[in-house]
Amino acid sequence: xxxxxxxxxDDIKHLVSERAIxxxxxxxxxxxxxxxxxxxxxxxxxxxxxxxxNCIPDIGFLHTGIEKxxxxxxxxxxxxxxxxxxxxxxxxxxxxxxxxxEKLVELDVPERAQSIRVILAELQRIASHLIxxxxxxxxxxxMSTFLYCFRERESILDIFELCSGQRMMTTYIRPGGVWRDVxxxxxxxxxxxxxxxxxxxxxxxxxxxxxxxxxxxxFGIGTVSAEQALNFGMTGPPLRASGVNWDLRKARPYCGYExxxxxxxxxxxxxxxARYIVRxxxxxxxxxxxxxxxxxxxxxxxxxxxHKFIPPPRSEIGVNMxxxxxxxxxxxxxxxxxxxxIYNAIESPRGELGVYIVSDGGPKPYRIHWRTPSxxxxxxxxxxxxxxxxADLVAIIGSVDIVLGDVDR
Amino acid sequence: xxxxxxxxIQALKKEFNAQISEFRGDVSAIIPAENIVSAAKMLRDEFxxxxxxxxxxxxxxxxxxxxxxxxxxFTSVSKVLSLSVLVQVxxxxxxxxxxxxxxxxxxxxxxxxxxxxxxxxxxxxDLRRILMPADWEGHPLRKxxxxxxxxxxxxxxxxxxxxxxxxxxx
Numbered sequence: 001x002x003x004x005x006x007x008x009x010d011d012i013k014h015l016v017s018e019r020a021i022x023x024x025x026x027x028x029x030x031x032x033x034x035x036x037x038x039x040x041x042x043x044x045x046x047x048x049x050x051x052x053x054n055c056i057p058d059i060g061f062l063h064t065g066i067e068k069x070x071x072x073x074x075x076x077x078x079x080x081x082x083x084x085x086x087x088x089x090x091x092x093x094x095x096x097x098x099x100x101x102e103k104l105v106e107l108d109v110p111e112r113a114q115s116i117r118v119i120l121a122e123l124q125r126i127a128s129h130l131i132x133x134x135x136x137x138x139x140x141x142x143m144s145t146f147l148y149c150f151r152e153r154e155s156i157l158d159i160f161e162l163c164s165g166q167r168m169m170t171t172y173i174r175p176g177g178v179w180r181d182v183x184x185x186x187x188x189x190x191x192x193x194x195x196x197x198x199x200x201x202x203x204x205x206x207x208x209x210x211x212x213x214x215x216x217x218x219f220g221i222g223t224v225s226a227e228q229a230l231n232f233g234m235t236g237p238p239l240r241a242s243g244v245n246w247d248l249r250k251a252r253p254y255c256g257y258e259x260x261x262x263x264x265x266x267x268x269x270x271x272x273x274a275r276y277i278v279r280x281x282x283x284x285x286x287x288x289x290x291x292x293x294x295x296x297x298x299x300x301x302x303x304x305x306x307h308k309f310i311p312p313p314r315s316e317i318g319v320n321m322x323x324x325x326x327x328x329x330x331x332x333x334x335x336x337x338x339x340x341x342i343y344n345a346i347e348s349p350r351g352e353l354g355v356y357i358v359s360d361g362g363p364k365p366y367r368i369h370w371r372t373p374s375x376x377x378x379x380x381x382x383x384x385x386x387x388x389x390x391a392d393l394v395a396i397i398g399s400v401d402i403v404l405g406d407v408d409r
Numbered sequence: 410x411x412x413x414x415x416x417x418i419q420a421l422k423k424e425f426n427a428q429i430s431e432f433r434g435d436v437s438a439i440i441p442a443e444n445i446v447s448a449a450k451m452l453r454d455e456f457x458x459x460x461x462x463x464x465x466x467x468x469x470x471x472x473x474x475x476x477x478x479x480x481x482x483f484t485s486v487s488k489v490l491s492l493s494v495l496v497q498v499x500x501x502x503x504x505x506x507x508x509x510x511x512x513x514x515x516x517x518x519x520x521x522x523x524x525x526x527x528x529x530x531x532x533x534x535d536l537r538r539i540l541m542p543a544d545w546e547g548h549p550l551r552k553x554x555x556x557x558x559x560x561x562x563x564x565x566x567x568x569x570x571x572x573x574x575x576x577x578x579x
Contacts, residue, residue: 060540068549072556103433230459233514251489340432343482358467371463376514408540
């Protein structure tokens with residue numbers, strides 16, 4: 001039995017104001033099991049009445065040591081753990097990881113695989129934004145959006161299940177391409193979604209965008225200027241809502257995003273409402289990308305044919321000696337990578353999702369670091385919430401759209 | 410290397426005697442540890458690297474001098490550039506000056522590096538553990554920290570390992 005140590009209160013005395021020590025303000029614990037902290041976020045609040053004087057986030061409740069674990073796995077196996085980081089953006093995590101490995105070993109990805117990746121990554125963005133919209137609505141007491149959003153998200157998860165057999169932890173995008181080609185039903189399922197979804201977005205907007213109760217709770221709350229947002233390292237929709245046009249899909253196009261016609265919605269207000277508008281608009285833009293990618297999807301292989309890195313097809317193993325050797329090497333030792341370090345970032349639904357890989361030349365990554373967007377976005381929370389009411393704090397947490405698996409890794 | 414990098418690279422070389430390398434299109438600069446604060450300030454104010462994307466460390470244990478590589482990933486939103494700045498840190502009493510005065514998100518990032526690698530940041534306003542519990546011992550991402558598998562028990566060592574299990578002393 002490990003000894004439980006008493007942790008002294010002195011450690012956090014410098015974080016609260018002088019008034020808290022004299023007993024004029026109240027220290028209140030919020031979370032980690034609070035429904036509106038979206039997971040296991042704990043906040044220590046210093047309150048003067050209902051006004052937030054100080055807010056001290058305490059994270060790490062969902063720390064699973066994924067970075068350490070990945071160091072002990074081969075490059076192919078580590079991809080499975082990437083899913084578990086940000087559980088609302090599983091395909092995006094796979095994409096970031098696969099692209100980083102491809103950059104490290106200089107692997108080319110076929111055109112068809114790029115299109116499938118784009119379609120799935122954008123559907124994942126829509127699914128993630130739907131969860132955000134539903135839960136944020138719930139936070140500010142708009143119950144019905146939650147139910148509608150989850151209905152639409154379900155049809156996206158069905159598409160994922162169609163491709164990979166899994167609803168969430170798919171590991172469908174792998175270094176070199178995707179696991180296998182999409183089934184014949186895929187196109188019809190996505191077309192069905194494209195047809196149905198624009199009307200649904202209008203419905204959400206009808207419920208919230210001009211709803212006076214929703215406006216009261218979101219307008220002018222939690223304002224961050226462009227300069228402050230950059231200084232806090234915020235990326236993604238919160239940064240774009242503050243007026244910085246920074247989207248990695250446009251700035252440094254990957255997976256062929258340059259061939260699709262879409263806009264990056266920005267606002268200048270930087271408040272909760274601006275973040276809401278940016279994400280709603282992103283739902284529409286993502287759908288545009290999905291439609292274009294589906295129309296342009298070429299025929300061809302879906303995985304690189306470089307069998308030094310990608311396992312050969314099963315049919316070849318029985319007839320081709322070299323294929324058998326590759327198969328054996330890849331499933332026992334794994335592939336080795338050249339010595340060096342790379343950083344690769346993509347635009348996840350929450351912002352810049354970066355992977356830093358250090359390779360020592362062996363079959364396992366020497367060090368993997370995940371630059372997760374929620375970690376930096378959450379840091380600005382105390383700044384945004386200062387001087388506002390506890391109810392506003394709830395709205396701000398919702399608007400930042402954190403995923404605690406992404407924060408704690 | 411993109412031509413937009415040239416002025417930044419020249420300045421880093423001139424001011425801080427930086428060693429520049431390039432791998433797969435990623436540009437990285439190794440600079441002396443004592444210069445990191447002025448380098449970060451220069452990158453932000455003069456070359457518009459307004460975003461500190463990430464900070465992390467790499468442990469090269471059992472190599473001792475230098476044991477750690479500290480990575481600072483800077484991004485320029487206006488010029489669409491990404492630059493890695495590396496600083497080498499020795500294994501005995503590892504410490505670095507803090508850059509929290511320049512980039513606010515360094516507050517949590519440095520806490521994470523302290524938590525995971527035990528590198529101290531001089532002048533940090535709130536250097537506590539961030540992901541691990543406050544009473545945790547050791548720094549998990551160091552290479553001399555075991556991954557923590559459960560020991561498999563066999564007939565010949567069943568009793569011996571059983572005694573080491575957490576429930577043994579209850």
